[in-house]
Amino acid sequence: MVQKATETFFKSESRYRMLVENSCDIIFSLDFEGRFVYVSPAWKNILGHELSEVVGHNFREFVDPEDIPRCEDAFMAVIRSNAMQEMTYRVQHADGSWRRHTTRVNRHRDENGVKTIFGTTHDVTERFLFEELISRTEKMAMISGMAAGMAHEINNPLGAILQHAQNIERRVSADIPANVQAAAEVGVNLDLVRAYMQKRGILDFISHIRSAGMKASEIITNMLQFSRRSDAGAEYVNLSTFLDKVLELAGSDYDMKKKYGFRRIELQRLYAADLPPILLSVSGMEQVLLNILSNAAQALADGEPSQQPRIIVRTRLAKGMALIDIEDNGPGIDEQTRRRIFEPFFTTKKIGVGTGLGLSVAYEIVTKGHRGMIAVRSKPGKGSCFTIKLPLQETA
Amino acid sequence: MTDSALTVLLVDDNEMIRDCVTAYLEDEGFTVYSYATAEEALELIAAINPSVCISDMRLPGMHGEEFILKAQINSPLTRYLLHTGMLYTLSDELRAIGMTDGDIFLKPLHDLSKLVQKITQIAAVRGGQ
Numbered sequence: 001m002v003q004k005a006t007e008t009f010f011k012s013e014s015r016y017r018m019l020v021e022n023s024c025d026i027i028f029s030l031d032f033e034g035r036f037v038y039v040s041p042a043w044k045n046i047l048g049h050e051l052s053e054v055v056g057h058n059f060r061e062f063v064d065p066e067d068i069p070r071c072e073d074a075f076m077a078v079i080r081s082n083a084m085q086e087m088t089y090r091v092q093h094a095d096g097s098w099r100r101h102t103t104r105v106n107r108h109r110d111e112n113g114v115k116t117i118f119g120t121t122h123d124v125t126e127r128f129l130f131e132e133l134i135s136r137t138e139k140m141a142m143i144s145g146m147a148a149g150m151a152h153e154i155n156n157p158l159g160a161i162l163q164h165a166q167n168i169e170r171r172v173s174a175d176i177p178a179n180v181q182a183a184a185e186v187g188v189n190l191d192l193v194r195a196y197m198q199k200r201g202i203l204d205f206i207s208h209i210r211s212a213g214m215k216a217s218e219i220i221t222n223m224l225q226f227s228r229r230s231d232a233g234a235e236y237v238n239l240s241t242f243l244d245k246v247l248e249l250a251g252s253d254y255d256m257k258k259k260y261g262f263r264r265i266e267l268q269r270l271y272a273a274d275l276p277p278i279l280l281s282v283s284g285m286e287q288v289l290l291n292i293l294s295n296a297a298q299a300l301a302d303g304e305p306s307q308q309p310r311i312i313v314r315t316r317l318a319k320g321m322a323l324i325d326i327e328d329n330g331p332g333i334d335e336q337t338r339r340r341i342f343e344p345f346f347t348t349k350k351i352g353v354g355t356g357l358g359l360s361v362a363y364e365i366v367t368k369g370h371r372g373m374i375a376v377r378s379k380p381g382k383g384s385c386f387t388i389k390l391p392l393q394e395t396a
Numbered sequence: 397m398t399d400s401a402l403t404v405l406l407v408d409d410n411e412m413i414r415d416c417v418t419a420y421l422e423d424e425g426f427t428v429y430s431y432a433t434a435e436e437a438l439e440l441i442a443a444i445n446p447s448v449c450i451s452d453m454r455l456p457g458m459h460g461e462e463f464i465l466k467a468q469i470n471s472p473l474t475r476y477l478l479h480t481g482m483l484y485t486l487s488d489e490l491r492a493i494g495m496t497d498g499d500i501f502l503k504p505l506h507d508l509s510k511l512v513q514k515i516t517q518i519a520a521v522r523g524g525q
């Protein structure tokens with residue numbers, strides 16, 4: 001019964017054609033040069049080109065140059081061995097965006113001995129992005145867990161180092177009566193003891209221990225942010241006023257002023273007028289923005305000296321979220337850096353200049369503390385734009 | 397106790413931190429009693445009646461929070477401060493006995509003068525009462 005139906009169905013070739021033309025996946029054939037001999041209409045749905053822009057054209061015109069060798073290898077293998085091959089590669093949509101495709105290819109030889117390559121192509125972009133997001137999220141969770149654990153362990157001994165150094169400094173000071181008294185008891189003059197320590201550099205050594213310890217402690221405090229669950233003390237703020245305050249803070253910061261010339265930078269504020277009050281942790285979000293602004297200022301300080309350095313701070317509403325953009329016209333970020341930019345300890349700066357914690361802390365505070373999102377876009381050579389998305393709450 | 401306005405009781409199981417904070421506070425002229433466990437401190441707090449009691453959070457045996465709640469019964473006039481390595485949000489019970497976020501000091505304190513400021517402030521309020 002079923003077989004009978006099948007036979008009638010395929011009696012006409014048009015039925016075969018119908019199957020191919022209505023397939024959701026792209027079905028195609030290529031000649032051995034790599035030119036498309038046929039593509040099914042699914043191409044237009046998935047990649048946006050008219051079929052006439054594809055047929056007769058080489059697959060190399062559409063595939064990411066980095067992935068062409070992989071495709072060529074697969075074609076060579078299928079031609080040689082006639083064994084089905086599968087490959088995943090990036091291909092450009094008519095709108096310029098990049099999609100990720102998985103294709104399986106086979107070889108066919110017709111009665112005249114002419115060989116063609118046949119393939120079916122499935123668009124895996126969404127699945128790929130999702131998997132990439134999952135693995136990045138897992139990686140971040142693992143690294144931040146480690147960082148937080150380490151920070152806790154180092155915290156106490158570091159506290160002891162700092163406080164003991166502080167005690168030593170104080171115990172040689174003539175300002176504390178107990179010191180003067182103890183010195184008298186053992187028969188020494190405290191001023192002379194101090195003079196000796198000064199002459200031998202001991203007082204400087206102690207103050208170096210203090211300042212190095214302070215630096216370490218700053219790093220530890222940042223790392224401790226990773227174990228912070230949610231941010232207590234959130235309040236509703238007017239985003240424009242809040243951003244103005246943060247920009248003022250940034251302008252008065254010593255490093256920003258002296259090292260990165262923050263005052264030199266032209267600030268453009270493009271605030272949306274229709275923003276409702278946003279629920280956020282003021283100290284947390286201040287830190288996020290200062291970290292991003294200091295990166296921007298650092299990037300601009302290293303940038304092309306001929307152009308006017310500029311930072312745009314923009315707010316807008318989109319899809320139930322409040323967005324804050326911080327855009328600079330610095331050197332931008334290449335793809336490899338962009339992929340790892342939110343990882344703790346990832347830095348491209350010299351040792352002592354950057355620890356690579358700024359953006360990872362920002363990431364933690366935005367995603368965990370505020371259930372928001374943070375992302376970056378960049379055109380290398382043109383600049384970078386960091387976007388923070390914060391969920392809108394219904395005001396109680 | 398003649399000058400109970402300047403007496404501090406310190407509980408921390410870390411000897412280094414105990415020594416250090418004690419030394420600093422003594423240099424400021426405070427009388428300091430320090431203990432490694434909450435149990436010891438609890439036994440003596442009523443007799444000492446300190447102005448201020450500074451407790452660690454993670455202690456062997458009794459936990460810092462439980463300690464403060466019990467100590468507060470024995471020595472109700474004492475003001476309690478937490479000196480802890482963990483980010484911590486005050487429990488409702490601790491808030492109920494009058495503690496606020498300003499009473500939490502996160503380790504490491506780079507600068508013990510912050511602690512001294514707090515103690516002096518408390519002592520001033522008490523002295524004025």
Ligand SMILES: Nc1ncnc2c1ncn2[C@@H]1O[C@H](COP(=O)(O)OP(=O)(O)OP(=O)(O)O)[C@@H](O)[C@H]1O
Pocket residue numbers: 291295296299328330331332333337341342346347348349353354355356357358359360384
């Ligand atoms: N606006 C920007 N323009 C260009 N590159 C940037 C920008 N912001 C961040 N980066 C890159 O991202 C890296 C990581 O930034 P992050 O703030 O996490 O660490 P850091 O600035 O290197 O060190 P730290 O912030 O701890 O001092 C930087 O080293 C830099 O390469």
Ligand SMILES: [Mg+2]
Pocket residue numbers: 291294295354357358359
């Ligand atoms: Mg940075």
